[in-house]
Each structure stands twice: as C-alpha cells, then as structure tokens.
Amino acid sequence: MPVYKAPLRDMRFVAFEVFQADKLWASNPAFSEIDREVVDAVLEENARFNEEVVMPLNRSGDEEGCRVDGDKVFTPNGFQAAFRQYAEGGWIGLGAETDYGGQGFPKMVTVMTDEILYACNPSFALYPQLGIGAALALSQHASKEVKELYLPKIYSGEWCGTMCLTEPHAGTDLGIIRSRAEPQADGSYLITGTKIFITGGEHDLAGNIVHLVLAKLPDAPAGSKGISLFLVPKFLVDKDGNPGARNAVKVGSIEHKMGIKGSATCVMNFDGAQGWLVGKVNEGLAAMFVMMNYERLSMGMQGLGASEVAYQNAAAYARDRLQGRSARGVQQKDKMADPLLVHPDVRRMLLTVRANNEAARCFAMYVSKALDESRYGMTEEIRRVASDKVALFTPIAKAFLTDRGFDACVMAQQVFGGHGYIREWGMEQFVRDTRIAQIYEGTNGVQAMDLAGRKVVRNQGASVRIYLEEVRALFAELGAGLEVFASGLKHAANVLEEATRVLLEQAAQDVDSTNAAAVDYLHLFGLVAYAHMWSMMARVALAHQDDDLFYRNKLQLGHYFMQRLLPEIDSRLQAIKAGSQTMMAFAEGYF
Ligand SMILES: Cc1cc2nc3c(=O)[nH]c(=O)nc-3n(C[C@H](O)[C@H](O)[C@H](O)COP(=O)(O)OP(=O)(O)OC[C@H]3O[C@@H](n4cnc5c(N)ncnc54)[C@H](O)[C@@H]3O)c2cc1C
Structure with missing residues (x-):
C-alpha cells in the first residue's frame, strides 16, 4: 500500500521563509487573525486527517468505484463518513468568506491543504472542491439573498456543487451548446438539455446539490456571447433554505473511466428544471470563469499532489530494493546486491521529480500570493497588478503542473520496474488518476x-x-x-x-x-x-x-x-x- 507524509517542512519553508507570508498577513487587515502559529496548527491537523482518514480510501475507492441505481448514485464505502468528518472539521470553508460561515484563510494556506488532499485521494477531493468553486462563482455574481441561502450550506458541507458546461457535441467549444433556458413569469427559468461528464452530478454525500449550468436564452446571440449561467438546485429551496420538492434534473448514467473511479462522472438530464440566472444575461461564460480560474490552480495542485505521493513511494522503494551493484564498487557487502539508489539513472528519475515538485510548490505559493492580493490587496493598484499576474500564470499553473505531474507519476512508476505496473504497489493508480488533470477544466x-x-x-x-x-x-x-x-x-x-x-x-x-x-x-x-x-x-x-x-x-x-x-x-x-x-x-x- 502506498505511503504518504505531507511535506510540511517544505511547505513551511516556502510559505514562511521564501514568501514571509506571516509578515504579509500581519500587514493586511483581511488576515489580521491569521498568524504562523495558527497556520502551523491548521497544517498539522489537515495533514493528520487526510493521511489517516482520506488516504486509506484511495485504493478501496478505486477498486469499488461509484454505482448508479435509478436516479441515485452511491459513492464508494467510507466516502460518506469521511466527507462528514471533513465537513465537520471546517475544511470545506477554510478559505471562504467569514460573512457566510467560512474561516477566511488566505489562498496561500488553502493551496497547501489542497495539495495534501489531492495527494491523499483525488477522487474524494473533487466533491468538496467543486462545491468551493461553485460557491466562489455565486459569491462574485449572485444576489445577496442567494448568497445567504446557499453559501453557508456549501461551506458547511451540507450541500455540494457542480459545474455543468460540457454537452455531447460541445466540450472546448462552449459557443455551440444546445441547453435552453425559457424565462418564466416569476423571474425563474426552465432549463432543458443534456450535460455530460459532470463531476459529482449526483451522489450520496450531501442533502442537496447546487448545479451551475450554462444554457442559452431563446433570443441569445450565436456563439459564446449568447451563454448565460443558471443556478439549478437538485432540491428546490424555500426562503429559509430548506430543501423541498425534487427539481427536474436527474442523472442518466455514470461513466466508466480510466481513473478517479471514486468520483462520480455523470450524464445529467435537465427536463425543464427550475433555475435562476446568476450574473447578467449572456455573460455566463465570464461568470463561470471565476469558478474555472479557481479550479485551474486547484487542478495544478492535483498534479503536484500526485507527483509528491508518487515520489515518496518511489524513493522508499529505491532505498529498499536490491538490484545490481554500484559502479563505484560493492556498497552493501552483506547483501546480495546494492539498493537501486546507487544507480545514477534511478537518481535521475527521483531528482527530476523532486526538483520539479519543490519548484511547483513554490510556484503555486507565488500564484496564490497574487490571488490573495488580487482580492484583498490594500490599494486598487495592488489588486490590478495582481489580477494581471493571476491571468498570466493561471494557464501555466494548470497545464504545466499537471503535465509535469503526470510525467512524474510515470517516472516514479518506472523506478519500480515491472512492480510499478502491478496494482499492488499503487503506482499505476497514481498514473491513471493523474491523467485526467491534463484534460478537464480546459485541456492543456x-x-x-x-x-x-x-x-x-x-x-x-x-x-x-x-x-x-x-x-x-x-x-x-x-x-x-x-x-x-x-x-x-x-x-x-x-x-x-x-x-x-x-x-x-x-x-x-x-x-x-x-x-x-x-x-x-x-x-x-x-x-x-x-x-x-x-x-x-x-x-x-x-x-x-x-x-x-x-x-x-x-x-x-x-x-x-x-x-x-x-x-x-x-x-x-x-x-x-x-x-x-x-x-x-x-x-x-x-x-
Ligand atoms: C472525468 C471527467 C470529468 C469531467 N468533469 C467535468 C465537469 O465537472 N463539468 C464539465 O462541464 N465538464 C467536465 N468534463 C469535461 C471536460 O472538461 C472536457 O472533456 C474537456 O473540456 C475537453 O472537451 P472535449 O472532451 O469535448 O474535447 P474536445 O473539445 O473535442 O477536444 C479534443 C482535442 O482537441 C483539442 N482542441 C479542441 N478545440 C481546439 C481548438 N480550438 N484549438 C486547438 N485544439 C483544440 C483539445 O485540446 C483536445 O486535445 C470532465 C471530463 C472528464 C473526462
């Protein structure tokens, strides 16, 4: 079974020694309650929880997968209990606004907990991560009433979220989506269409699922300028936030896929489901990009998390496995062979992965610092400069970290020789699970x-x-x-x-x-x-x-x-x- 210890020393080095995050926080009123001691405690507890509770479900979740029965989807054994604990631990709302029940930690902190979560179990990670992304889009574009109704429920983990963009004929080219939104007299819309590949479209982890759906109004202009964003809850919600009648949105089937088998990837049918506009008419894509930019850095952390856990296991294997003798002469006379680590080519593989990982961790912190400044910077100028930086680096954070992350998993698998190809060691799962990060959230x-x-x-x-x-x-x-x-x-x-x-x-x-x-x-x-x-x-x-x-x-x-x-x-x-x-x-x- 694979092992993993969150690289807390490296994380602290980057956060506190390279970026001096504690000084940044001390000078910004938005983070006046955050200091090094608090963050150290958060990291310790987050690492413990993920290593002890979430990581053990990675292999079993892969073997069991998700199951659909009628309009219900069941996640693998243990996911429900772990998700409850994760939610009760306050981890979903860690970086969310305190006004709506979040804990207000900067991105410079949640980027580290994201890495740990993805390293331990990428399938499990997607359920809370999609909710956080949906909440972010609502927080920037929805009315105060909608925010008050939905955000606290998402941050507490009572409800989850999805993003519904892809259709059978429309993936990268969202301008050609066919889902329609018919305006109703009461100000709501009836949404009709089929969405595919929807992560967490249906599951048994939460009392409600908040779908953010891209669709077109009847008179919308052609192409991407005619797309609007709608909030479509699985259960309709009364004014006090209580879920009531089932909305007309149902899972059609789930996909059988190469990896992240514990994550339910659903075909979702919207048959006149009641929805509410988020943001402005025909500006849905821009609103959705808020969520996608967040998710893109998060995807980068999927690449880094996988690469780190793959490295740790490959390094342990290379220390133990005896094969061949060192070119410098016999190193372990009492053994029949020397450990793999004596061979320069094995070191090349390990050091390549590790050098990329440590740079990636620092780079993720660099982008997170810019994300924090773009949102909480003290002056308009700081926020503008930081936003430009985020825009420039977001595609690199997503694509470069996931391309290098996948390559790293393959390289770490190679350190195991034939044993890397066998399920027992877990390396082939890292390869399978990480491949998707190069594809979704916009291909690399x-x-x-x-x-x-x-x-x-x-x-x-x-x-x-x-x-x-x-x-x-x-x-x-x-x-x-x-x-x-x-x-x-x-x-x-x-x-x-x-x-x-x-x-x-x-x-x-x-x-x-x-x-x-x-x-x-x-x-x-x-x-x-x-x-x-x-x-x-x-x-x-x-x-x-x-x-x-x-x-x-x-x-x-x-x-x-x-x-x-x-x-x-x-x-x-x-x-x-x-x-x-x-x-x-x-x-x-x-x-
Ligand atoms: C497991 C899984 C989970 C997913 N989760 C979600 C989800 O939660 N919500 C959601 O909405 N979608 C989701 N997706 C869909 C995913 O985001 C899309 O698969 C992805 O955006 C690519 O779209 P596509 O598959 O239609 O490929 P296409 O758009 O057909 O692209 C095929 C290839 O052509 C390239 N290409 C396409 N257009 C261009 C162009 N203009 N210029 C150059 N190259 C181009 C692409 O890079 C790619 O290599 C998920 C997919 C999977 C497999």
Whole structure:
C-alpha cells in the first residue's frame, strides 16, 4: 500500500521563509487573525486527517468505484463518513468568506491543504472542491439573498456543487451548446438539455446539490456571447433554505473511466428544471470563469499532489530494493546486491521529480500570493497588478503542473520496474488518476493557447515584460555562492524574451503560428518560472546553509534543476522558431 507524509517542512519553508507570508498577513487587515502559529496548527491537523482518514480510501475507492441505481448514485464505502468528518472539521470553508460561515484563510494556506488532499485521494477531493468553486462563482455574481441561502450550506458541507458546461457535441467549444433556458413569469427559468461528464452530478454525500449550468436564452446571440449561467438546485429551496420538492434534473448514467473511479462522472438530464440566472444575461461564460480560474490552480495542485505521493513511494522503494551493484564498487557487502539508489539513472528519475515538485510548490505559493492580493490587496493598484499576474500564470499553473505531474507519476512508476505496473504497489493508480488533470477544466492544449494568444499576443507581450523586470531584479541579489542560479536565471529570462518576440513577430504574419507554438511556449515559460522559484529558494537556503542539512540539500537540488532540467528551454525555443509550416504543410488527406 502506498505511503504518504505531507511535506510540511517544505511547505513551511516556502510559505514562511521564501514568501514571509506571516509578515504579509500581519500587514493586511483581511488576515489580521491569521498568524504562523495558527497556520502551523491548521497544517498539522489537515495533514493528520487526510493521511489517516482520506488516504486509506484511495485504493478501496478505486477498486469499488461509484454505482448508479435509478436516479441515485452511491459513492464508494467510507466516502460518506469521511466527507462528514471533513465537513465537520471546517475544511470545506477554510478559505471562504467569514460573512457566510467560512474561516477566511488566505489562498496561500488553502493551496497547501489542497495539495495534501489531492495527494491523499483525488477522487474524494473533487466533491468538496467543486462545491468551493461553485460557491466562489455565486459569491462574485449572485444576489445577496442567494448568497445567504446557499453559501453557508456549501461551506458547511451540507450541500455540494457542480459545474455543468460540457454537452455531447460541445466540450472546448462552449459557443455551440444546445441547453435552453425559457424565462418564466416569476423571474425563474426552465432549463432543458443534456450535460455530460459532470463531476459529482449526483451522489450520496450531501442533502442537496447546487448545479451551475450554462444554457442559452431563446433570443441569445450565436456563439459564446449568447451563454448565460443558471443556478439549478437538485432540491428546490424555500426562503429559509430548506430543501423541498425534487427539481427536474436527474442523472442518466455514470461513466466508466480510466481513473478517479471514486468520483462520480455523470450524464445529467435537465427536463425543464427550475433555475435562476446568476450574473447578467449572456455573460455566463465570464461568470463561470471565476469558478474555472479557481479550479485551474486547484487542478495544478492535483498534479503536484500526485507527483509528491508518487515520489515518496518511489524513493522508499529505491532505498529498499536490491538490484545490481554500484559502479563505484560493492556498497552493501552483506547483501546480495546494492539498493537501486546507487544507480545514477534511478537518481535521475527521483531528482527530476523532486526538483520539479519543490519548484511547483513554490510556484503555486507565488500564484496564490497574487490571488490573495488580487482580492484583498490594500490599494486598487495592488489588486490590478495582481489580477494581471493571476491571468498570466493561471494557464501555466494548470497545464504545466499537471503535465509535469503526470510525467512524474510515470517516472516514479518506472523506478519500480515491472512492480510499478502491478496494482499492488499503487503506482499505476497514481498514473491513471493523474491523467485526467491534463484534460478537464480546459485541456492543456487549450490552456497553452490561452497563455500564448490571449495573455501574451493580445497585449503585445506587456505582461511578460512586467514579469521579466521582476525576474531581472532578482539577479542583483544572487551573489557569491549562487552563481549557477544567477547565470541560469539570466539565460532563462533572455530565452523567454526571445520566445515572446518570435511569438509576436510570427503572429503578425501567420494566423496559425501562435497555436502552433503554444504548448512549447507554455513549457518554456513554466521552466523559466521554476528557475525563478529555485533562485528565490536558493537565496534563502544559502543564508541558512550552516544551520541544517535541509538547506544544503535545497541548494544542491536547485543546482540539479538549473543544470539538468532548465536547458529544455533551448529546444523549446527552437521548436517555436520552426513556425507552423512544419505542421500545416500536410494536406488533410495525409492524416
Ligand atoms: C472525468 C471527467 C470529468 C469531467 N468533469 C467535468 C465537469 O465537472 N463539468 C464539465 O462541464 N465538464 C467536465 N468534463 C469535461 C471536460 O472538461 C472536457 O472533456 C474537456 O473540456 C475537453 O472537451 P472535449 O472532451 O469535448 O474535447 P474536445 O473539445 O473535442 O477536444 C479534443 C482535442 O482537441 C483539442 N482542441 C479542441 N478545440 C481546439 C481548438 N480550438 N484549438 C486547438 N485544439 C483544440 C483539445 O485540446 C483536445 O486535445 C470532465 C471530463 C472528464 C473526462
């Protein structure tokens, strides 16, 4: 059975030593009650709960899966009790507004608890996470009455939430959805249509399910400008928040899938279900994006959580498994062979995963800091700058962390040799469960197009220039002892600058070029961001290297990243320069 210990020391290092989160909180009235002592206690308890209660359900949930019977869906054994405890522990509302029953913790804290939850059980994680996302969309776009009625119930875990976008013929292209919303005399709407792949569309964990549904009004303009967002509860709710009659929304079936088998993925039929508009008519997509941006960082944490648990198990295996002898000569004379760890290639796999994980954790904290500032920054200017940063980095946080997370699971599985392919060790489940994170919440290819097209080409690289200034400002602080970081980061900034220039030049001449370059650009950008994170971590580690081996190991792992992983940016740049002709020259008949 896989093992997992939440990497609390690393989390604290990033939060309190690299970002000095406690000082940020002390200077912001929104977080006046949050300090290091409180957060330490939260992390300890969260780790304990997830390791002891949620993690043991990961394997059994995978084996048992969900079950549909008529219009009911049953989650795997143990999920109900664990969800109740999770809700009663206040974990669902940890980052939610205190006005509606939440605990008001910053994203810089919940990003850590998200990682732990996803590492322990990604299927289980999706039930509370979807509710939190739905609540966020309501909190920004719904009326005060709706918020008062729904948010406390979601934060307390009495009710769950979903997001219903996808239809059989409409996935990435939501402009062509067919679900209709007919206005009624009382101000509500009747929603009709079929949604597929709906996570947590139906289940037995909560008394009500709050569906957020995209649909079109009869006179809506064609395409994505004609989409509105509706709140459609499974049970209609009276003015005091009591669930009453069953609404006309039912599960049609559940999907049988490669991974996250404990998460119910449902076909949902809306047959004139009563719903209420959220936000403005025809502006549903923008309202839904609030939820999706939140979910996208959360998906990144699914990638990191999986990568961390996969690493921990691979490292333990490599310490124990005896196979072959070290090239340096016999290491364990009393044993028939040396442990796998003596082999450089096994170390390559472990260190690649670990160097990416530690950079990803720091990067997630960097994006979370911007998310907190975009919402709670003390001035309009701070909020605006932070919002731009969030917009730029959200597609990277989703796609880069999940692409690297999936690769990491495969690499960690490889450390086990044939045993990684056998169910007993749990590695194949990590691979299967993590694959979906590259697909849902907008495929990673679409995230890359969002970054290259909307976030870079559309503003002529303005956001990238601002980011490069920040990166270059760090050079000055990377003095003696940090030469590898200074030269690596300098090169990384130059390559990002050149890639951005090429992207903009190509876009002016070739309509296909941006999409052709997008995935390479996103991975290049992600690696540059990781080099930035490693440089920040190294600066702190150098200052404390005499205190503790922890810091010396950090520096050494940072060297590994800069010298062995960062050079990938050069080949990515070459691929971008090759342009779209390498792909678009083929006639359709070739495929
Ligand atoms: C387990 C699971 C859970 C899910 N949960 C939910 C949920 O809770 N709610 C919900 O609404 N949906 C959910 N989805 C749906 C998911 O978000 C979609 O599957 C995803 O957005 C892709 O849509 P699609 O499957 O129709 O693929 P398509 O849109 O058909 O895309 C196919 C391929 O083409 C590429 N592509 C598509 N359009 C373009 C373009 N314009 N330019 C370049 N490339 C393009 C894509 O990147 C992809 O590689 C879930 C799916 C799964 C499998």
